[in-house]
Amino acid sequence: MTKPPYSASLIDHPLSFQDSLIAWFQRVAEPHPWRKTTAPYEILVSEVMLQQTTVQAVRENQRYEKFLEGFPNTTALANATEQEILKAWEGLGYYNRVRNLQKTAIVVNESHGGEFPRTLTELSALPGIGPYTAAAVASFAYDLSAPLVDANVSRVFARLFDDETPINSPKGQKIAWERAEKLVPENGARHYNSALMELGQKVCKNNEVLCENCPVSSFCQTRVPLTLPKKKPKAQTIEITEYALWNQKQNGDLLLQKGDGSRRNGMWTLPLISKEEALTLPLLHESKYAITKYKVTLKAYQAEPNSIYDGEWIPLSAQDTLPIPSPMRKVINELQERL
């Protein structure tokens, strides 16, 4: 592809780079609801929700707005029961995110008088808040000059600087954060950081680059954008199978609440059984889902009518109020309709 001639170094000309990026952003910015607020709690909720969940999934079902309706401030979240927060997070997955969010709300209320701290160091000390989230709250809520690196920014930097260091390596991340620190403006970090991420989402995309529409193309050093960024190979996917038990009676379905030590702690699922036990029962359902490095095959089997299993009989009417992981909810809905 034809690239515009390289004309300037980013590091030498940060002002012009920042101005071009911000001017572009002001023309094309998506009206996301979390961009209409500067309340640190609301910013934090959006950032936590958007970790491991796409913007599209959050926007489509108004998950952000609904969560804030249920828990409009740190006090409401801090005082909620575990079942309430898990239910509000249902479908978003990675439930430790909402547990940490609640821990943060409790710490903000108990140790900071209900006000979010205003420095990067204090924000980073809150439960479950890493460098990215702390910088996001600092810049989006307080407009602090905080550098910000996510997957989009890493990719854009690799191309802008024509850098082949794998972006998912510790060295690649160190380089990206150093560049972010040098480039973030003293004033206007709120728009600049959003602009950089939006550039990665809309123009300098993973599998497609729209260099002719790029507001910072004159600073870009790569001539072969789609060969970048380089990445270290991902950890291998592990395939596992879950064997679930379907047991329905007039007084409801048999469900089991997962306890401590389970990644689904506090959630309700169909009881899981051993492979050996499952293979003696009729198979009713099979589906697949992915979580972190696991590719899971979920199989549900018809329970033996006269056997006794662990669990509680939950009436249909009560199931909507319980937190049930999405893959399990799909199985239950399908079997309730079919059988």
Ligand code: SF4
């Ligand atoms: S879209 Fe990406 S690769 Fe293309 S000019 Fe802009 S920053 Fe460079």
